[in-house]
Amino acid sequence: NAGVTQTPKFRVLKTGQSMTLLCAQDMNHEYMYWYRQDPGMGLRLIHYSVGEGTTAKGEVPDGYNVSRLKKQNFLLGLESAAPSQTSVYFCASSYSNRGAGGYTFGSGTRLTVV
Amino acid sequence: AQSVTQPDIHITVSEGASLELRCNYSYGATPYLFWYVQSPGQGLQLLLKYFSGDTLVQGIKGFEAEFKRSQSSFNLRKPSVHWSDAAEYFCAVDLSGGYQKVTFGTGTKLQVIP
Numbered sequence: 001n002a003g004v005t006q007t008p009k010f011r012v013l014k015t016g017q018s019m020t021l022l023c024a025q026d027m028n029h030e031y032m033y034w035y036r037q038d039p040g041m042g043l044r045l046i047h048y049s050v051g052e053g054t055t056a057k058g059e060v061p062d063g064y065n066v067s068r069l070k071k072q073n074f075l076l077g078l079e080s081a082a083p084s085q086t087s088v089y090f091c092a093s094s095y096s097n098r099g100a101g102g103y104t105f106g107s108g109t110r111l112t113v114v
Numbered sequence: 115a116q117s118v119t120q121p122d123i124h125i126t127v128s129e130g131a132s133l134e135l136r137c138n139y140s141y142g143a144t145p146y147l148f149w150y151v152q153s154p155g156q157g158l159q160l161l162l163k164y165f166s167g168d169t170l171v172q173g174i175k176g177f178e179a180e181f182k183r184s185q186s187s188f189n190l191r192k193p194s195v196h197w198s199d200a201a202e203y204f205c206a207v208d209l210s211g212g213y214q215k216v217t218f219g220t221g222t223k224l225q226v227i228p
Contacts, residue, residue, distance in 0.1 A: 043158075102148060103216065105159070107156055
């Protein structure tokens with residue numbers, strides 16, 4: 001059981017370039033999330049999805065777009081990368097049932113924008 | 115707005131000593147609370163969670179946490195720390211009443227010395 005898989009694991013971008021981070025889960029979870037992790041700031045929610053075809057903004061959505069065309073996949077896009085987007089990005093998924101609780105995380109994507 | 119505070123950025127304990135990591139939250143209703151652990155270069159792993167009932171909850175790896183409503187706290191404890199417990203620990207609260215929208219604290223980094 002793979003759980004949550006993120007690709008790529010590492011990436012270096014030049015300012016202004018675009019890229020897409022892929023998150024795939026094989027647990028049939030309804031909810032999926034993208035977080036960024038920066039030193040001293042914990043994890044901040046970028047976007048999330050409560051089901052196939054739906055997305056919503058989180059705490060820090062500017063500069064990012066997402067899509068959830070298939071239940072198992074949640075894509076995070078950067079249209080024009082900026083140095084401020086240098087971070088570690090984590091995808092997570094969870095059940096929709098109230099009280100089920102707890103996220104399953106991927107192992108992260110370390111992105112550097114130069 | 116709800117928030118999670120972890121007042122200790124870094125803690126050092128000796129192997130075999132007891133451990134307590136502090137977490138305070140501000141939230142109007144009954145919170146859904148979590149503790150996660152992150153080893154270097156890895157994603158976050160769920161240690162334990164509290165929704166209701168017994169205020170002392172047991173988790174994986176020998177950890178436990180106690181919910182104290184009067185103090186708005188959910189501190190993580192372990193009677194005897196092992197070197198492999200060195201990691202970063204995150205407290206989190208679900209602000210959506212169990213519908214899986216979680217906010218994370220800024221983390222406490224645990225160092226274990228021989």
